[in-house]
Every structure is written in structure tokens, then in C-alpha cells.
Amino acid sequence: MSENNMNEEEKKVLLDHDYDGIQEFDFPLPLWWVTTFWLCSLFGAGYFVYYIVLNGPSLKHEYFVEENKVMEQREAFLEELKNFKEESYTTYASSPEMVKHGEYLFRMNCVACHEEKGAGDIGPNLTDEYWLYSDGTPSGIFPFIIEGNPANGMPAWGEFLEEDDLYALTAYIVSIKGTEHENPKDPQGEIPEKE
Amino acid sequence: MNDSNGNLESFSYDDKIVRFFTYATLLWGAVAMLLGVTIAFQLAYWKLNLGGEWLTFGRLRPLHTNAAIFAFVGNGMFAGIYYSLQRLCKARLFSDALSKIHFWGWQLIIVAAAITLPLGMTQGKEYAELEWPIDIAITLIWVVFAVNFFGTLVRRRERHIYVAIWFYIATIITVAVLHIVNSISIPVDWMKSYSVYAGAQDALIQWWYGHNAVGFFLTTPILGLMYYFVPKAANRPVYSYRLSIIHFWSLVFIYIWAGPHHLLYTALPEWLQTLGMVFSIALWAPSWGGMINGLLTLRGKWNEVRTNPTLKFLATAVTFYGMSTFEGPLLSIKSINSVAHFTDWIVGHVHAGTIGWNYMLTAGMLYYLVPKLWKTKIYSITLANFQFWTATIGLVFYIISMWIAGVTQGMMWRAIDPETGTLVYPNFVETVTQIVPMYWVRAIGGTLVLLSFVVMIYNFYKSIKAAKKEDLKEAVYQAAPLTKNTATGHRKLEGLPMIFTVLVLVSVLVGTATEIAPTFLAKNFIPKTGDITPYTPLELLGRDIYIKEGCYTCHSQMIRPMVSEKLRYGKPSHIGESVFDHPFQWGSRRIGPDLARVGGKYPHMWHYRHMINPRHMTHDSIMPNYPWMTRNKIKYEVLQKKMKVMQALGVPYTDNEVENAVDEAQGQAEEIADVLGESGVDEKIVNKEIVALIAYLQRLGAEEIEIEEPEEVE
Structure with missing residues (x-):
């Protein structure tokens, strides 16, 4: 490596050493680099001392503060949602378009367990007269969809679907009552007593 | 070059083994990238899993990562180390036989991986999936490599070891420690074993390994190669010797602590998570020390970077190294990590490193090596330029699509409706369909990178074909025997490679012991609750x-x-x-x-x-x-x-x-x-x-x- 194309400053810091033709300058460490090094290290030390040595707020702490708030809100929301509003339901049930929308929602979310048109499969048949949990009336079906039955694998659909959708879905489920199927699931539950 | 007595010793270099490792680098690089492209398309279009047992994403992804890291970068590293080590030591490799065992042993290990991983034989730990007999083979071959390396150092005719060799030493020592500790398992039969570690302890050790595999398999050896090939190709002195010293030791000491940043917000004790985060932030400057030394060595040579493919690839590699070593500390900040973790942002980050840094630097190195190893000229500079732009554009597609996919999905996962306290996107699959278009972009980007690599293979094939075989005879060089170590300070240490090695080992063991020992020693590391029964x-x-x-x-x-x-x-x-x-x-x-x-x-x-x-x-x-x-x-x-x-x-x-x-x-x-x-x-x-x-x-x-x-x- 020739020194010809080096400037004066470079010649001054060139070290007297040569490895397979490779030489080294000995320029000082860039100030911004040294500053970055120390700032990062100091920040790290301070952070560790505050959060670990002095027991600053932990991730768990952060979690529980937020959790308490959100869970309360969520509970109140679902409680409110479960209130069955007769007028809303009647509006949806009397509109063929909305029932059709309910059928779409059913196909997207429910057929995996209740089979096409509610004939029943993993979940019960929704078209016969027998009911396991609700009384088969709109005001019974609606809150059940919202709460689901997580123990048996049915999600709480209140978290997935909007209020409008829940009414449309209820209207569709009521509309398929009594329809005939090639391969319906055997009845489960009881025939609810009429009031 | 006489010593005081005027004695001169004659020696030659074993470049044949370097040529072998070069071939292997090209072969496995193409394989690794083809696998990467395959699994990228599988994510974009699930039917490409092809319905067979052996080619699903779950089995091919480990093969892709192992091939990219250990087969492609591994062989490239061995080629570059063996070439530069001999010249920096003025000595032939310690043993031609060990070199051959190293080469063929490593290739057999790769073949074994390519057979066993698709068959589902795996330890189930990322980047350490290979089953125990292969793990033992890796250990043995690594020892062969180490003996060959240190034997060469012992026979060197250059008193002081150059900074590239410091980084090679750190690589050999640390990878051995990482591999052995992380892979300990008890066999059930020939191709099934259980890790001796469980749960949080296993997580900690696995990510100590995983993070430092990136550090000491994908970073330190490549920095060593940078320190050799950048000044050689640019014909310029390295920018700052003292920066080399400071950033080498700080990197080696700090890197090893940062593993728990892979486990932020997990059940791992919080003091460990916090250690992982703060050491990652402290790692930023040491990493950039390497980038500064690389880029500033090119001062006055930037006009050549435009025309010389070697310099072009090397400069780009160092730039991407700088980018990913900034992004790493950023991602380890807890609040940022809470969005990015488990998303594609991390996948993009990794590929900025492996494609931007490892592939680019390997390519630059090979454009320097191939003409020297085969006494030939590069067949086509135009093709090299085409390769460069294809790879760069492909990589940009990759990184940007993964940023978008990662941030999008991370934000969708955490979105809670402030009115109702319920998830805005309760269906997980919604967050997947949203980013599938980005999977297509990524797959196309990956394809461009693969294409660029194939172009390089063709370019080298034509270059090598034009070479005359008789030119490959080994030249004989002469140099004086080793002189006395009269230096002081760090320079003196550079004359004592064995003591240097011990100090490196101590540096990496400090962080290792501080983080891992408590998992064995502290009685309450995992609270005894007694509530969990073993699997039936x-x-x-x-x-x-x-x-x-x-x-x-x-x-x-x-x-x-x-x-x-x-x-x-x-x-x-x-x-x-x-x-x-x-x-x-x-x-x-x-x-x-x-x-x-x-x-x-x-x-x-x-x-x-x-x-x-x-x-x-x-x-x-x-x-x-x-x-x-x-x-x-x-x-x-x-x-x-x-x-x-x-x-x-x-x-x-x-x-x-x-x-x-x-x-x-x-x-x-x-x-x-x-x-x-x-x-x-x-x-x-x-x-x-x-x-x-x-x-x-x-x-x-x-x-x-x-x-x-x-x-x-x-």
C-alpha cells in the first residue's frame, strides 16, 4: 500500500505495521460514537436500577392496572348488549334482506359446527324442536349467542359480531325452525314448555 | 524480510481447500435461497404445501434457516477464513488432512440435515433442530476446525495477530460453547432426544444460543472477513486501530447478555428480560464501531465503489449491517417489542441481516477471491451489476413488505375498542388475510434475491471456465521466522494468541454465567406450585x-x-x-x-x-x-x-x-x-x-x- 495517495493527516496516524499488505490508521474514536456508547450504557444502567433494583412498576403491574379497567368496561358492555329489544328484533325479522344477511353470517361463522342450514353436526341441530340451553325463542336465543358456551367450544359471539348482526343472526336461526334435512343430527335437550 | 540472522523460511498456501469451500458456498447458497422462496410462497398460497408430509412449511422452514446459516454462511466463512488466515499468518494451514476432514465433514452434516429435517426428525429448538448424532458430528468437525485454526496460529510467521483474527477467535470459541450447552439432550433412540432443559430455563438457554448464533456465527466471523477484504479490495489502510480494539472487546463482552430480548413480556423473570433489553441498547455503539471502520476505510475510494463489484457489494453489506444493528436495539425496547414480537417485523429484521449483510458481504468477498483463486478475470461486470441491483431491489421488497405486515398485524392484534372493551379484530384469521398481499410481495422479493444469486453462479462458472488449469500450481513464498514479542499494551496481547483466546472466553462467560447460573442455583427461580401434573x-x-x-x-x-x-x-x-x-x-x-x-x-x-x-x-x-x-x-x-x-x-x-x-x-x-x-x-x-x-x-x-x-x- 503506497503512502503516495495519503494526505498529511493520514500519514501522521499511519501505524508501522503491515499484515499481508494491510495497514492501519489510528484515527481517534469519533466523538459522536463515544457519546452514543456512554449514553446507551448509562441509560441501560439507569433503567435497570430504576425498574429492577428499586422495584419500579413491573410489566405485571402495568397489565393489571389496564386489565381491571378494560374487563369492567367489557362486562358492562356485554351485559348491556344482552338486553333483548323486541322492537329491534321485529324490524330485522320482518326484513327478508336482513334475514338473508343473517344467513350470510351463519355461513361465515356457524356452519363449521352447526352444519349448513343448522342441521347440526359438532353443535346441536338448530331446526328441530329440541333445545339444550335456550328456550328457542328469539329472546332466549339472542343472549345465548352473545354469551356462547365456551366450556363446550361455542365462542361468545357478542365479542365478534355487532349488535345489528346479532339480531340478523337470531332472525335467521328462528327462520330455519322446522326445515327438513337429509342428515339431521339427533335431537338433543328438551322441548321447551310453552308459556 | 530477514530476521536478525537473515534466515528465511519457505512456505506455500493451501488454496485448493478455499476453492472447495467456495464451490460449497455457491451450491448451498442457492439451495438455502430456493428453500426460502418455497416457504415464502407457501405462506402466500397454502396449497403450495403440496399435501405431502415432507414438504410442509413446518418442516421446510427449519431446513431453510439451517441451510442459510450453517451451509451458506458457514461455508462462505470457512472459505474466507482459510484464505485470509494463511496470508495474515504467513503460514500454510496447519494440516491439509484436517482441512479436508473439515470440508467433507461439514458437507455431510448439511446433507444429513437435508434428509432428517423433512422427515420430521427434530429437537424442536430454533436453529438447533438437528438431532443428537448430527449435533455430535458438528461438535467434532468444529474441533477439527479449531485445531486447524490454532495450529496455523502457532506456526505463524507474523508476530501479531491482525484484528480479523481476533474476530475469528471469538467465533470459534463462542460457537463451541453455545452449541454444546444448548444441544445437551438425552436420547430416546437414534433420531429422537429430549433437551435436558425445560420451560423457562430452556427458553433462556435457547435464546442465549439463538441470539448469539446471530452474534458469533453471522456477525463476528463476517466482521473478521470485512477487516480483511475491505482494506485489501480498496487498497486503503483500516480507519482506526484503536476503534478496532474498543469495538471488538465491547462487542464480545456485551453481545452475549442480550439473548433475553427474545423473551420480553414472556413468563421469564423480569430482571432477566430487563438485562436483555439494556444490554441490547448498549450493543448499538459497539456494533456501529465495525460499520464505521468498514465504511471509513473506503474514504477516498467511493468513486471505485460505483465500478468495482467487490467494493460495491462490500460497501452495501456494511451499510445493511449498520441498519440491522440499529434496528436490533430498537426492537429490544420493551414497548416497541410489544408490537413487533411474534410478527413479520422480526422476520424482515433477520433478513436485512442475512441477505443485506451476509449475502452481500459473501458476494463481495467472492468477487475478490474467484479471480485470485483461479487466476482468472470476472467474466462479466455487467452481470455483476445486474446481480447487485436485483439483490438490492429484492431485499428492499422483502424488508418493506415485512415492516408493513408486521406493524399491521401487531396493531390489529392489540386493538381494543375503547367504547366496549372488546377486541376490534377478534378473529385471528382477519389479521392474517390482511397481510397475505404482503406475503406475495415478500415472495417476489425473495425470488429476485434467488435470481441474483443464480446470476452470480453463472458469472463465476464462466470466469472459472476461462481459467487455465496449469496456472493453479501453488506459489512458494518466503518469510522470516517468528520474532520476539517486544511490544507493549494491547499490541503485546496480539502477540499472545492463546492468552488472547482465554480472555475472549472469559468475556463471553461473564454474561453467560450471570444469566444462566441462577436458573440452576436459585431455589425459587421457578416457584414450586405443585399445581401442574406431567403430560399423560x-x-x-x-x-x-x-x-x-x-x-x-x-x-x-x-x-x-x-x-x-x-x-x-x-x-x-x-x-x-x-x-x-x-x-x-x-x-x-x-x-x-x-x-x-x-x-x-x-x-x-x-x-x-x-x-x-x-x-x-x-x-x-x-x-x-x-x-x-x-x-x-x-x-x-x-x-x-x-x-x-x-x-x-x-x-x-x-x-x-x-x-x-x-x-x-x-x-x-x-x-x-x-x-x-x-x-x-x-x-x-x-x-x-x-x-x-x-x-x-x-x-x-x-x-x-x-x-x-x-x-x-x-
Whole structure:
């Protein structure tokens, strides 16, 4: 490596050493680099001392503060949602378009367990007269969809679907009552007593 | 170059072995990138899993990562180290025989990986999937490499070792420590073993390994190569010797601590997580020290960077190195990590490193080496330029699509409606469909990178073909024997490579011991709750199927303490819940949802249908079909052996339970098959893999330990 194309400053810091033709300058460490090094290290030390040595707020702490708030809100929301509003339901049930929308929602979310048109499969048949949990009336079906039955694998659909959708879905489920199927699931539950 | 007596010694260089490693680099580089492109398209279009057992994403992803790291970068590193080491030491490699054993041994290991991983033989730990006989082979070959390397150092004719060699030393020592400690396992049979570590301890050791594999397999050796090839190709002195010293030692000391940043917000004790984060931030400057020395060495040569392919690739590599070593500390900040973790942002970050830094630097090195090794000229500079731009554009596609995909999905996962306290995107699959277009962009970017690599192979093929064979005779050089070490300070240490090596070892052991020792020594590292019972025999068999299929490449089992995660998956995971998990399965990416508490969430029949075709249950799922699980039989014959190994590892199975394991397992299988039978599934399903897998999945999270609410929370 020739020194010809080096400037004066470079010649001054060139070290007297040569490895397979490779030489080294000995320029000082860039100030911004040294500053970055120390700032990062100091920040790290301070952070560790505050959060670990002095027991600053932990991730768990952060979690529980937020959790308490959100869970309360969520509970109140679902409680409110479960209130069955007769007028809303009647509006949806009397509109063929909305029932059709309910059928779409059913196909997207429910057929995996209740089979096409509610004939029943993993979940019960929704078209016969027998009911396991609700009384088969709109005001019974609606809150059940919202709460689901997580123990048996049915999600709480209140978290997935909007209020409008829940009414449309209820209207569709009521509309398929009594329809005939090639391969319906055997009845489960009881025939609810009429009031 | 006479010594005081005027003696001169003659020697030659073994460049044949460098040529061999060069061929291997080109071959495995193409294979690794082809695999990467394959799995990228599989994510964009699930049908490309092709319905076969051996080519699903879960089995090919480990093959891709192993091929890219150990086959491509590994062979490239060996070529560059063996070429530069001889010249920096003025000595031939210690032993031609050891060089050959090193070469062929390493290639055999790669072939073994390419056979066993698609067959589902895996330890289930990322980047350390290879089963124990291959692990032992890796250790042996690594020792061969080390003996060859240090033997050459002993025979050197250059008193002081150059900075490139410091980095090679750090590589050899640390990779050995990492590989051996992380891979310790007890065999069940020839191709199945269980890690001696479990749960949080395994997670910590695995990510100590995983992070430092990036540090000492993908970074330090490549920095060493940079320190040789950049000044050689630029014909300029290295910018700052003292910067070399400071950034070398700080990098080696600090890097090893940063592993727990892969486990932020997990059940790992928080002091460890915080250590991981603060050392990652402290690592920024040491990493950039290397970038500064690389780029400033090119001062006055930037006009040549435009025309000289070697310099062009090297300069770009160092730039991407700077980018990813800035992004790394950024991602390790807890609040940023809470969005980015488990998303594609991390995948993009990794590829900025492997493609931007490793591939680019290897390419630059090869454009320097090929003309020298074969006494030839590069066939086409135009093709080299074409390769450069194709690779760069492909990489930019890759990084940007993964940024968008990662941030989008991370934000969708955590979105909570402020009015109702419910998730805005409760269907996990919605967050997947949203980013599938980005999977196409990434796959196209990856294809461009692969194309660029193939162009380089062609360019070298033509260059080498034009070379004359008789020119490859070894030249003889002369140099004086080793002189006395009269230097002082760090220079003196550079004349004492063995002491240097010991100091490097001490540097990496400080962080290692501080973080890992408490997991062995502290009695309360994992609180004894006694609430968790070991897996039943059938669940254990199901768990091995889960590992075999590489489910952990897409599903985590770690619910972080965040409200959005509680709403989606259930209560945050507790450190005590995975105490019997040899190995842990916390995962690193959620291409599908977390499974830590999937047990009991769906009926058996749901899982049965879902495994045969996930789209039966989730319309837009991108998960492959696993129909062979309804055909492959459960392997009861190894069950007792497996339980005995678990017993030896401290899982409290009684001898009686081991004795009756098969009956017990078959009993549980019958219960599950009966339930499936009610929905019309043939009773022959009872001895098929899917039943064991269902048993395992239904068990996940069935036993809960609550994380404790700190007192100060109101």
C-alpha cells in the first residue's frame, strides 16, 4: 500500500505495521460514537436500577392496572348488549334482506359446527324442536349467542359480531325452525314448555 | 524480510481447500435461497404445501434457516477464513488432512440435515433442530476446525495477530460453547432426544444460543472477513486501530447478555428480560464501531465503489449491517417489542441481516477471491451489476413488505375498542388475510434475491471456465521466522494468541454465567406450585407429533401479560406452567394463533376436521392440511423409553406409570375415539396420530396457574 495517495493527516496516524499488505490508521474514536456508547450504557444502567433494583412498576403491574379497567368496561358492555329489544328484533325479522344477511353470517361463522342450514353436526341441530340451553325463542336465543358456551367450544359471539348482526343472526336461526334435512343430527335437550 | 540472522523460511498456501469451500458456498447458497422462496410462497398460497408430509412449511422452514446459516454462511466463512488466515499468518494451514476432514465433514452434516429435517426428525429448538448424532458430528468437525485454526496460529510467521483474527477467535470459541450447552439432550433412540432443559430455563438457554448464533456465527466471523477484504479490495489502510480494539472487546463482552430480548413480556423473570433489553441498547455503539471502520476505510475510494463489484457489494453489506444493528436495539425496547414480537417485523429484521449483510458481504468477498483463486478475470461486470441491483431491489421488497405486515398485524392484534372493551379484530384469521398481499410481495422479493444469486453462479462458472488449469500450481513464498514479542499494551496481547483466546472466553462467560447460573442455583427461580401434573402418556406422544410437524414455527405457547392477549387467548402464561416442557415450545412467531390455552376451547371433532383441512373450520386459514395424521399410526413402542428419559430429566412419573404407560395411553385414545365416533368417525382412528395430537392440544392450558397481582395495584 503506497503512502503516495495519503494526505498529511493520514500519514501522521499511519501505524508501522503491515499484515499481508494491510495497514492501519489510528484515527481517534469519533466523538459522536463515544457519546452514543456512554449514553446507551448509562441509560441501560439507569433503567435497570430504576425498574429492577428499586422495584419500579413491573410489566405485571402495568397489565393489571389496564386489565381491571378494560374487563369492567367489557362486562358492562356485554351485559348491556344482552338486553333483548323486541322492537329491534321485529324490524330485522320482518326484513327478508336482513334475514338473508343473517344467513350470510351463519355461513361465515356457524356452519363449521352447526352444519349448513343448522342441521347440526359438532353443535346441536338448530331446526328441530329440541333445545339444550335456550328456550328457542328469539329472546332466549339472542343472549345465548352473545354469551356462547365456551366450556363446550361455542365462542361468545357478542365479542365478534355487532349488535345489528346479532339480531340478523337470531332472525335467521328462528327462520330455519322446522326445515327438513337429509342428515339431521339427533335431537338433543328438551322441548321447551310453552308459556 | 530477514530476521536478525537473515534466515528465511519457505512456505506455500493451501488454496485448493478455499476453492472447495467456495464451490460449497455457491451450491448451498442457492439451495438455502430456493428453500426460502418455497416457504415464502407457501405462506402466500397454502396449497403450495403440496399435501405431502415432507414438504410442509413446518418442516421446510427449519431446513431453510439451517441451510442459510450453517451451509451458506458457514461455508462462505470457512472459505474466507482459510484464505485470509494463511496470508495474515504467513503460514500454510496447519494440516491439509484436517482441512479436508473439515470440508467433507461439514458437507455431510448439511446433507444429513437435508434428509432428517423433512422427515420430521427434530429437537424442536430454533436453529438447533438437528438431532443428537448430527449435533455430535458438528461438535467434532468444529474441533477439527479449531485445531486447524490454532495450529496455523502457532506456526505463524507474523508476530501479531491482525484484528480479523481476533474476530475469528471469538467465533470459534463462542460457537463451541453455545452449541454444546444448548444441544445437551438425552436420547430416546437414534433420531429422537429430549433437551435436558425445560420451560423457562430452556427458553433462556435457547435464546442465549439463538441470539448469539446471530452474534458469533453471522456477525463476528463476517466482521473478521470485512477487516480483511475491505482494506485489501480498496487498497486503503483500516480507519482506526484503536476503534478496532474498543469495538471488538465491547462487542464480545456485551453481545452475549442480550439473548433475553427474545423473551420480553414472556413468563421469564423480569430482571432477566430487563438485562436483555439494556444490554441490547448498549450493543448499538459497539456494533456501529465495525460499520464505521468498514465504511471509513473506503474514504477516498467511493468513486471505485460505483465500478468495482467487490467494493460495491462490500460497501452495501456494511451499510445493511449498520441498519440491522440499529434496528436490533430498537426492537429490544420493551414497548416497541410489544408490537413487533411474534410478527413479520422480526422476520424482515433477520433478513436485512442475512441477505443485506451476509449475502452481500459473501458476494463481495467472492468477487475478490474467484479471480485470485483461479487466476482468472470476472467474466462479466455487467452481470455483476445486474446481480447487485436485483439483490438490492429484492431485499428492499422483502424488508418493506415485512415492516408493513408486521406493524399491521401487531396493531390489529392489540386493538381494543375503547367504547366496549372488546377486541376490534377478534378473529385471528382477519389479521392474517390482511397481510397475505404482503406475503406475495415478500415472495417476489425473495425470488429476485434467488435470481441474483443464480446470476452470480453463472458469472463465476464462466470466469472459472476461462481459467487455465496449469496456472493453479501453488506459489512458494518466503518469510522470516517468528520474532520476539517486544511490544507493549494491547499490541503485546496480539502477540499472545492463546492468552488472547482465554480472555475472549472469559468475556463471553461473564454474561453467560450471570444469566444462566441462577436458573440452576436459585431455589425459587421457578416457584414450586405443585399445581401442574406431567403430560399423560398419550399427551406426551401427541406433543412429539406437534414438535415433529414444526407447529412451533407458526404457533406460540406464550400469552403475554397484555389485555389484548387475555381477551384473545386467556390469562397470561405463568412460568410454572411449562416446567415439564422438554423442550419448551413458547415459539417466536404467530403465523397462527397462540395455543397456550387452546385446550378445551373446541370439541375434539373440531380439531379432527381442522387438522384434515383447516378451511373446514376457519374459512380463510392458510395452514396446511395434515391428512396423514389420520393414517399414520401412533408409535407406542417407544413410549416407555420416552417416559423413562423424562423420568431421568426429573419429570415425576412413577415407575408404575411408566410400566402401564401403553395401556394408559390406549385407554385415553379410546375415550377420544369414542367421542369422534359419535360424529361418525370410523373407530379405526383410535390408533392414529391425530388422536394423540388432539389429546395434547386439549391438554394445553387445561391446568392454570394465575400470575400474581402486585400489591400496589388498586
